[in-house]
Amino acid sequence: MSLKNTRESNYPEWYQNVITAADMAEVSSSPGCMVIKPWGYGIWERIQRLLDDKIKETSHENCYFPMFIPLSFFQKEAEHVEGFAKEMAIVTHSRLSLVDGKLTPASPLDEPLVVRPTSETIIADSFAKWVHSYRDLPIMINQWANVVRWEMRPRLFLRTREFLWQEGHTAHSSFEEAEHEAETMLKVYEDLCVNDMAMPVIKGKKPDFDKFPGAVTTYCIEAMMQDGRALQAGTSHFLGQNFAKSANIKFINTHNEQEYAYTSSWGVSTRLIGGLIMTHADDEGMCVPPKLAPYQVIIIPILKDKSKTDEIFSYAEKLRNTLKSLSFAGEKLRVKFDNRPKEAIDKMWEWTRKGAPIIVEIGAKDLEKNMVMFRNRIHINDNGWKNFESYTDFCNSICDKLQNIQTTMLHRAQHLMENNIITEIRSKDDFEAYFTNANTYLNQNHKPKVAFIRGKWCEDEDTIEKLKEMRINIRCIPFDQTGTEGECLLSGRKATLDVIYARSY
Amino acid sequence: MSLKNTRESNYPEWYQNVITAADMAEVSSSPGCMVIKPWGYGIWERIQRLLDDKIKETSHENCYFPMFIPLSFFQKEAEHVEGFAKEMAIVTHSRLSLVDGKLTPASPLDEPLVVRPTSETIIADSFAKWVHSYRDLPIMINQWANVVRWEMRPRLFLRTREFLWQEGHTAHSSFEEAEHEAETMLKVYEDLCVNDMAMPVIKGKKPDFDKFPGAVTTYCIEAMMQDGRALQAGTSHFLGQNFAKSANIKFINTHNEQEYAYTSSWGVSTRLIGGLIMTHADDEGMCVPPKLAPYQVIIIPILKDKSKTDEIFSYAEKLRNTLKSLSFAGEKLRVKFDNRPKEAIDKMWEWTRKGAPIIVEIGAKDLEKNMVMFRNRIHINDNGWKNFESYTDFCNSICDKLQNIQTTMLHRAQHLMENNIITEIRSKDDFEAYFTNANTYLNQNHKPKVAFIRGKWCEDEDTIEKLKEMRINIRCIPFDQTGTEGECLLSGRKATLDVIYARSY
Missing domain, CATH: 3.30.110.30 (C-terminal domain of ProRS)
Incomplete structure (x- = not known):
């Protein structure tokens, strides 16, 4: 039941097949942009929730800055870059009118606006207003937002013109504190990748020629995909005083002297989902680590004998309710009873392709014997795929099972990386x-x-x-x-x- | 210690004063847009979390659609509207270049793109691809997104060119089911407004001349602000087959006939925060209902006798930890120990202006007597403002106190509305x-x-x-x-x- 293309036969096509088979996203009628569908977006929501908690634990607060950046904000940067040209979406008109039956942009803006490719300039503009004294520092903020870069060869999750991300921006009163902040956030990203996404990474810094423009140091984490290529999973920039100088973020220090602030910025994006796919998916479809799975357990009723429907439904619902009362990784278990009017075998394959960690199938025999038949997604190619356990044993061990899957997925990925x-x-x-x-x-x-x-x-x-x-x-x-x-x-x-x-x- | 303007002296200026005093948002250098600052964004995050839970409980799933909508998607709509002209942001170029030292939009797009004012058209385009048979229905989705409407007279939270919202979009196989969906979501919004925001609303529908274009029925909830003006707090549209016809969303029904789907859409936005301010703020600043407060309890140390600093800090931290282990409205209490190097009186006023429900001040005498002195924000103008209780009584009753504040705020607002x-x-x-x-x-x-x-x-x-x-x-x-x-x-x-x-x- 492999996908049309396998990793071996055609890796790039396999990647697209996984996304389609797992129904995670699709190409949109809006050129170069994607529709992130519920299963893909559910994974992003899990990443958001887990990372947001870590961002807040490290003393950052969320806020929101405008998506439109006045063109003049890029002027200084442009003057310092030879042959400056950037692929960005530019808003030039503020009105749509029907002229001779044809829709036409109207009301040209005095100053065109750039749709943020990243928010350093517009956020630095606010920082300059907020910072006067060392007492106003540090400022440590984050925003969850959409950003736009005019990619010419779009690819779902990896390169789309619009994508979703978080961007952290901080300002500090000393070089050391800002540098430490950039390093701290790299560790936060590593924690997310390794412990939540089960995706091992190599930590390091970019060579000077490949740094973020204006950065003193660009720290990064790099993951290995199953074809051996690298994916940059996150970056954290120590910006020194460079942005503060160009945006005029100055403060009176403890010696009563004026000084430019020291800033950092850091971000991860929906690109991580591309990395997740290429770390964990196999030739049957997606595999989602339990900590990120929108549903960790799927329950499918097998209704061969229609007279048993009610009994099977109540057994399945009892199981769902028992499981939902349990906690894994600090949160209630996410369990779905899939009672759609559809063949059980089709549902089983649908959830297998989506990569739900555990799929339970409940038939008449299971309730007679008070048993649970379950499939463990990551063991699809070995004896561990199909399993039987008593109802009690299954419920008592489900959290251990999920933890084992999470750990096994990490170990598999570490094994791949270490061996290559x-x-x-x-x-x-x-x-x-x-x-x-x-x-x-x-x-x-x-x-x-x-x-x-x-x-x-x-x-x-x-x-x-x-x-x-x-x-x-x-x-x-x-x-x-x-x-x-x-x-x-x-x-x-x-x-x-x-x-x-x-x-x- | 009133704000510069009071509700009585100058209501519109008072509104701006509250936002500034509570540090919730500010005007940005990006024309007509706002920066939502941590306290304002924290309230929005609370609204998001509470509403998102309700949206999911009513069987909707989140996803994400592109922000750019091809201009041609508006053509049909435009042809049906006499004198069509819409204030919208139009992207016409995909590159920024430096030409003779001046930044210039370059690479004009073949087809200009509209920054979504709402996503009906782009989502309907996907629905048309997804729906073939009655088995594909219902589709019930929601997205959290930024949208743009080119407001000419922007006002923080109430009318900004870019704002944040959620928009739900659903497609059904029958008129009744889609109509019921639109009614259900109006009730969900009412629940959010009344039970979480403590903001009473009147439910009803818009007269035909004021419906959303293309809607069969536009349901709405209307709140009364403290100046007696109405604020539309949310809308839910039953769209019949109108959008399905223009977007060609067709399905084979159970009689094996082709039929257009029945759709609905519904949304609330950051405008709700404007409503929250004008429902609850007073002449001293903002009052945040406990369910929405980013912090429900603030603890401020009073360090008159410096030798007692360590003792006061450990007493305050013990209190914080005790409170944080408690739950209110299904979530752990949100408590902040404000140990910034700043005068206690200034901190107290800062949190009062922000509208934190309970402010605790811990001085040397309090720990001697094992007491807690706390201020109840909503009683700032009566005897209930400043209170003393034993440490144990305070901790045992804090959740009741918060519930009382929540209820009192709702009753006050209901009283205002009913009397006017x-x-x-x-x-x-x-x-x-x-x-x-x-x-x-x-x-x-x-x-x-x-x-x-x-x-x-x-x-x-x-x-x-x-x-x-x-x-x-x-x-x-x-x-x-x-x-x-x-x-x-x-x-x-x-x-x-x-x-x-x-x-x-």
């Missing part, structure tokens, strides 16, 4: 040979077609061009460095740093 | 005399300057013009009707309906 970070490549020649052959690299023992190479880099300017030619990236400079011994894999010259080389999304 | 719905006006002449004099109507015994008139209407076309001349509205046709006896207050002719006449926001 190649550290043995030490020379420029071997490096070139690897990436030349990577596309035909055989997918045996669940090995992806390309892997991460952890190796040396010399930081020289000319290597950046070489990366483009080879269509690979330096994903990050990992925090754990091993020294400067060895040869740069791009130049063959003496190296200075360990980096992660990979192809990426 | 005038039912005694029976003739056109008295009606005209009332509204001619309404602006000078004395504000005694907390009577607003204008009131709601509940009276008769004949439904004739010419009365609509009369309403405009008098600058009043028919707010709704309330569900409880008393018959057709009597004279229309606008025309003097024989009446057909009871309506609510009022000035409005």
